[in-house]
Amino acid sequence: MSNPENKKFHVDTKITQLGRNVDEQCGFVNMPVYRGSTVVFNSVESLKNNDARFIYGTLGTPTIHSLESAWSELSGAAGTVMSPSGLGAIALALMTTLKSGDHLLMPDSVYRPTREFCAVFLNKFGVEVSYYDPLLGEGISGLLRENTSTIFLESPGSQSFEIQDVPAITRIARARGIKTIIDNTWATPLFFRAHDHGCDLSVEAGTKYLSGHSDLLMGLISANAETWPALRQTYDCMAMLPGAEDCFLALRGLRTLHIRLKEAEKRGLEMANWLTRQPEVAKILHPAFPECPGHEIWKRDFTGSTGLFSVVLKPGHHQTSLAAMLDSLEIFGMGYSWGGFESLIIPFDCSTYRTATTWNPGGLTIRLQIGLEDIDDLKRDLRQGLDKLHG
Numbered sequence: 001m002s003n004p005e006n007k008k009f010h011v012d013t014k015i016t017q018l019g020r021n022v023d024e025q026c027g028f029v030n031m032p033v034y035r036g037s038t039v040v041f042n043s044v045e046s047l048k049n050n051d052a053r054f055i056y057g058t059l060g061t062p063t064i065h066s067l068e069s070a071w072s073e074l075s076g077a078a079g080t081v082m083s084p085s086g087l088g089a090i091a092l093a094l095m096t097t098l099k100s101g102d103h104l105l106m107p108d109s110v111y112r113p114t115r116e117f118c119a120v121f122l123n124k125f126g127v128e129v130s131y132y133d134p135l136l137g138e139g140i141s142g143l144l145r146e147n148t149s150t151i152f153l154e155s156p157g158s159q160s161f162e163i164q165d166v167p168a169i170t171r172i173a174r175a176r177g178i179k180t181i182i183d184n185t186w187a188t189p190l191f192f193r194a195h196d197h198g199c200d201l202s203v204e205a206g207t208k209y210l211s212g213h214s215d216l217l218m219g220l221i222s223a224n225a226e227t228w229p230a231l232r233q234t235y236d237c238m239a240m241l242p243g244a245e246d247c248f249l250a251l252r253g254l255r256t257l258h259i260r261l262k263e264a265e266k267r268g269l270e271m272a273n274w275l276t277r278q279p280e281v282a283k284i285l286h287p288a289f290p291e292c293p294g295h296e297i298w299k300r301d302f303t304g305s306t307g308l309f310s311v312v313l314k315p316g317h318h319q320t321s322l323a324a325m326l327d328s329l330e331i332f333g334m335g336y337s338w339g340g341f342e343s344l345i346i347p348f349d350c351s352t353y354r355t356a357t358t359w360n361p362g363g364l365t366i367r368l369q370i371g372l373e374d375i376d377d378l379k380r381d382l383r384q385g386l387d388k389l390h391g
């Protein structure tokens with residue numbers, strides 16, 4: 001099992017093997033946690049040439065290399081680096097492709113902290129940012145400027161779940177020499193092959209499904225061959241890397257990622273189907289459902305769906321009754337993040353911050369993350385909660 005990368009195994013098999021080399025691990029199954037700053041060299045010659053396998057802690061350890069190589073292989077990427085959080089990974093990706101005076105296109109459905117990064121940080125460095133309708137496919141060409149250097153994508157959109165026409169956008173970008181970065185957190189490389197669809201950089205908040213247990217913060221950025229040197233250079237300049245234990249936890253999460261995603265898909269679909277039949281529900285925003293904007297593109301480009309989706313309630317319910325519903329839930333916790341073993345629910349309202357599109361779903365909106373609890377218990381919890389909407 002020394003080099004699974006070169007073998008034509010199915011992805012489920014690869015996931016159990018990637019980043020491991022038991023011969024180098026004293027026979028132990030898992031890559032141990034290497035902690036360390038200093039690496040000592042054998043000779044002055046070796047020190048001068050910097051030719052040791054490991055040079056210094058910020059430049060990588062065996063634990064870090066394991067995770068980097070496993071993620072690259074899984075993503076079909078030339079290289080991967082990690083960040084201490086998903087947002088950190090987004091920042092690093094943007095700092096790789098942008099410079100002062102550039103123009104950046106951001107989808108209006110982007111994860112909100114990404115928007116803040118643009119408004120606060122990029123603005124300070126003289127990067128122009130404009131927002132676009134995530135449902136624009138080839139139409140994005142009308143928004144390109146002389147100085148557009150980067151198009152950011154996130155599909156599906158945070159909270160609102162619009163699916164973007166990634167191949168159409170990356171084709172246009174490539175023809176103009178514009179870099180594309182995608183936030184691929186929802187689908188992961190198992191359900192959407194970002195690089196195969198033309199993206200130069202792909203960001204994953206490992207905090208979500210890779211962790212799977214709500215006990216880890218991590219971001220991963222994978223790059224195609226053309227963009228990899230620039231990403232690695234930016235990373236090496238900053239040396240913002242996750243700790244050794246966190247890389248170990250991410251490698252542990254990786255071993256069951258495929259099983260947990262398939263289970264998340266099954267449960268997400270079952271709960272979403274059940275919700276469509278509840279009288280208080282107007283519609284489901286779930287990429288596998290036809291009402292979801294971009295559903296046809298999802299069918300074309302994705303190989304699965306996960307356990308996070310949104311619900312639009314019928315008009316006539318008010319914030320106070322929604323609060324009564326959410327406060328009454330016994331299993332669904334209210335909290336940010338997702339991808340863990342536990343079910344979560346939050347109310348949201350995109351209308352307060354969108355600038356390129358109008359968000360008017362026609363009713364109050366909630367986002368659900370379906371965890372691993374008994375599905376009938378979950379339905380009962382939501383049903384008694386929906387009853388509270390009626391006061």
Ligand SMILES: *Cc1c(COP(=O)(O)O)cnc(C)c1O
Nearest residue numbers: 085086087111183185205207218
């Ligand atoms: C959670 C999330 C992030 C950020 O991840 P953190 O590790 O919490 O910083 C980025 N993008 C998306 C789509 C997310 O859901």
